[in-house]
Amino acid sequence: MTPTAVIELRDAAKSYAGGVHALREVNLTVEEGELLAVVGPSGSGKSTVLNLMGTLDRPTSGVVRVTGYDVSELSDSGLSALRARDIGFVFQHFHLAAGRDAVSNVADGLLYAGVPVKERRARAKEALAKVGLDHRFTHTPNELSGGEKQRVAIARALVGNPRVLLADEPTGALDSASGALVMELLRELNACGTTVCVITHDNEIANSLPRQVRFKDGAIVSDSRARARTGSSAGPRVVSRTEGRGW
Template identity: 80%
Template sequence: MTRPPVIELRDATKAYPGGVHALRGVNLTVEEGELLAVVGPSGSGKSTMLNVMGTLDRPTSGTVKVAGYDLSELSDARLSALRARHIGFVFQHFHLAAGRDAVDNVADGLLYAGVPLKERRARARQALAEVRLDHRFAHTPDELSGGEKQRVAIARALVGEPRLLLADEPTGALDTASGEVVMELLHELNASGTTICVITHDHAIADSLPRRVRFKDGEIVSDSRSTPLTGEARR
């Protein structure tokens, strides 16, 4: 049986008091295995898109489905369970717990999944190895570089094996070299099957991804894809 899209928005709107319309009739489908950017300037609506796609906020009107589940039909408790099971988040400023080593920071990503501590830590070590940090297991955030902190944050987001990784300005707090390492890692994770959406204002980052969804004033103004390389072109 075909799996439903990871994300599906139909005529989704989001309005706030005072006549602010952050989303205006947005239609977007994200299929399994995609790597895309949602790109736009500050105030364009892309942060609201992150919150709606990540089930952190409900739309004012329209339909939002995550992994086939219509958010309007779920209680807050079921919505939290859906988020924990299907979505991983990576933020610009890492949000790591000070004084806790990399393994425990990543293991915290499984706190609400009912996984025993020993298994949480074992899976955390595996996730850290996947982001090439198996030499930093015992290091706390203040002993890590910015790029390493972001890789710990990515491992924490991935440890629960979500269908979707939402990365909000993942290179925004990093120098150029560290940012390139993080983006290379996101490409590798996508190649291994993870669906990834990068929210960014950086057009260079957006242009490096296979799909670019450009936002302005709460609306999608373009949705473009790179032409897939043929086998001959790859060689």
């Protein structure tokens, strides 16, 4: 079966006032079921790529397609609907509401999906249980460890069953043990069919994933999948969403 592209960048570039070129004619395809790292130092362009892949920004030139939609052809409301339906975000600093318990924070991930309040909370509890936090439903962020906060954030990202999970430095605010647990959770989610893209500056994390796309000065300087397809090693297994949604 031919893999399905969930994200495509074709000659995608992003420039800002003053002649700042954050991204230079990037070509990148992410296929359904992939687990990959977008890696590079600060200022390399990886955050700009995240914003384009997550439809948080539009390219200055070139084409960006997400789950088959050309983002330049969608209105702001259309992009919001696309994000609510198909994309989950996990950030380094969690972005949890301080005065709200874990269930409420996760249920907020369905605010723009038109889901009734009772169903939002039921699905939030299910998502928390799946990341091992069914004993933390009523706890607020200040009652949770860093690793637990990140698992709440992952549950919030996944409560809407997105096709793509974009994790921006997901272990950056965690100790090494908590970070290892979060990465293992991301691997488990990917094994169940979710496409996972980890944006990181950490080479150790990047090298632990099946595919590494390395950026420098706004351009891709290497892509391990491209090397694999020339015969140096086997490419990553692509898992369909219908094959493994059991987590």
